[in-house]
Amino acid sequence: MNYLIYTYGCQMNYSDSERMETYLEALCLTKAKSEKEADIILFNTCSIREKGEQRVLGKMVDMIKLRKKNKKLIVVITGCMVRKSSSRYSEKRDKLFNRSREIDIALRIEELPKLADLIKELDPKIKLKKIKEETLEDYFHITPHFTSKSQAFIPISTGCDKFCTYCIVPFSRGREKSRPMADILKECEEFVKQGGKEITLLGQTVDSYGLSIFDKQEGTFKDLPKGKTPFVNLLEQIDKLYSKGLRRLRFTSSHPKDISDDLILAHGKLKTLMPYLHLPVQAGSNSLLKRMNRPYTVEKYLGIIKKLRKTVPDIAISTDLIVGFCGETEEEFKETYDLFKKVEFDFCYFAQYSDRKGTYASKNLKDDIPKKVKLERWHAINELLKKIVSKKLPKFIGKTVEVLVEFEKAGMLHGYSEHYKEVQFKGPKSIIGQIVQVKITKATQWVLEGEITK
Ligand code: SAM
Numbered sequence: 001m002n003y004l005i006y007t008y009g010c011q012m013n014y015s016d017s018e019r020m021e022t023y024l025e026a027l028c029l030t031k032a033k034s035e036k037e038a039d040i041i042l043f044n045t046c047s048i049r050e051k052g053e054q055r056v057l058g059k060m061v062d063m064i065k066l067r068k069k070n071k072k073l074i075v076v077i078t079g080c081m082v083r084k085s086s087s088r089y090s091e092k093r094d095k096l097f098n099r100s101r102e103i104d105i106a107l108r109i110e111e112l113p114k115l116a117d118l119i120k121e122l123d124p125k126i127k128l129k130k131i132k133e134e135t136l137e138d139y140f141h142i143t144p145h146f147t148s149k150s151q152a153f154i155p156i157s158t159g160c161d162k163f164c165t166y167c168i169v170p171f172s173r174g175r176e177k178s179r180p181m182a183d184i185l186k187e188c189e190e191f192v193k194q195g196g197k198e199i200t201l202l203g204q205t206v207d208s209y210g211l212s213i214f215d216k217q218e219g220t221f222k223d224l225p226k227g228k229t230p231f232v233n234l235l236e237q238i239d240k241l242y243s244k245g246l247r248r249l250r251f252t253s254s255h256p257k258d259i260s261d262d263l264i265l266a267h268g269k270l271k272t273l274m275p276y277l278h279l280p281v282q283a284g285s286n287s288l289l290k291r292m293n294r295p296y297t298v299e300k301y302l303g304i305i306k307k308l309r310k311t312v313p314d315i316a317i318s319t320d321l322i323v324g325f326c327g328e329t330e331e332e333f334k335e336t337y338d339l340f341k342k343v344e345f346d347f348c349y350f351a352q353y354s355d356r357k358g359t360y361a362s363k364n365l366k367d368d369i370p371k372k373v374k375l376e377r378w379h380a381i382n383e384l385l386k387k388i389v390s391k392k393l394p395k396f397i398g399k400t401v402e403v404l405v406e407f408e409k410a411g412m413l414h415g416y417s418e419h420y421k422e423v424q425f426k427g428p429k430s431i432i433g434q435i436v437q438v439k440i441t442k443a444t445q446w447v448l449e450g451e452i453t454k
Pocket residue numbers: 010048049166167168169203204205253254255280281282320321322349351352353354355356
């Protein structure tokens with residue numbers, strides 16, 4: 001049997017898909033080169049905005065065509081759109097089965113080890129290899145099939161306890177739980193042993209690592225050295241892998257409520273920690289932040305930025321922002337715009353508010369900003385971001401930056417600098433995966449260009 005995975009959404013899903021590959025191959029399935037060759041197609045979905053869900057449901061039309069040629073095709077939906085692991089024959093099925101007749105299996109990603117049983121439920125005759133019990137206890141015990149040899153995304157926690165009023169994640173991913181430090185370190189060590197150079201730690205709010213209600217109930221982190229947050233303890237342990245070849249450490253996302261002074265100071269101290277931080281602000285108005293249930297103020301956010309820049313003056317800072325949230329007035333939007341201008345973010349992932357069923361905002365607030373206004377505000381932030389980037393990128397011209405070479409496109413090699421700036425340059429494909437020195441000669445709107453010096 002051949003499998004094909006389509007991945008949507010954030011890095012968390014891309015990382016889950018890497019574990020999914022290992023699991024499927026352990027069942028003796030082979031990666032298909034195209035849809036036509038696949039016997040099982042898995043959609044690892046994102047539900048952060050309505051558009052993302054529609055995209056996946058739109059793909060179900062293609063499944064009808066494929067099924068005409070391969071009657072035994074199995075269609076699996078996993079990731080953030082799924083609430084209940086079930087097959088089309090299960091007694092209690094996920095609600096997704098009402099949205100498309102093409103779905104055979106809905107799978108909660110943390111229940112990945114259940115997939116084999118769900119396939120058997122569809123067709124008991126399908127032959128699958130048995131997998132060791134201990135691997136199946138926890139889907140994090142499945143070693144990921146890292147897509148890149150030099151760069152890995154490693155989850156340190158799942159779920160979220162913050163319940164921002166607009167967000168579906170606490171419902172799709174459940175309560176916040178941290179992975180044991182020993183498991184994370186083992187995965188990092190393994191990756192570095194195989195030549196890995198850059199690790200990005202993943203979690204919805206990485207800086208609350210080890211501090212969630214679940215973590216406290218379990219008591220897993222109670223024996224850590226005091227005086228530092230569990231997250232900084234973890235960063236310090238991973239930083240020791242420098243001696244084994246690790247060169248870069250990043251993490252995403254941090255939360256302004258949880259960011260601690262020891263984490264800010266770690267940026268000035270740890271050898272592998274890059275001069276880059278992603279710190280989602282979501283809005284630049286205190287009344288909006290309150291409606292969003294983001295428990296900090298603009299003043300507190302600015303205070304964090306000030307401390308960060310005092311510790312690492314040239315640190316690059318990116319953020320997430322939502323425009324057109326329920327009741328967003330012109331004045332509130334202007335405050336967001338002004339904050340953006342003041343901080344001069346290096347990058348921003350920004351979106352127009354999309355109502356998500358089940359969230360507090362969907363139940364209690366009105367999605368009353370007209371589409372046209374949402375779009376205008378989106379464009380205003382986009383123009384501002386472009387202006388800031390056009391001012392910041394040319395400052396690198398003439399400087400030499402370190403780049404981890406990641407891929408080749410249209411005859412140019414691409415990679416990211418320490419400040420997470422995309423850099424392109426000419427060079428042999430054989431250096432993909434290596435860290436090289438590049439002298440910057442030009443800045444386009446989003447990408448730096450240069451020449452290899454070493
Ligand atoms: N945990 C991160 C944080 O606290 O910022 C964010 C994770 S969320 C998966 C990624 C981003 O999606 C959010 O930062 C937010 O900007 C955006 N987002 C979440 N819900 C949204 C919604 N209903 N409409 C539009 N954008 C949304």
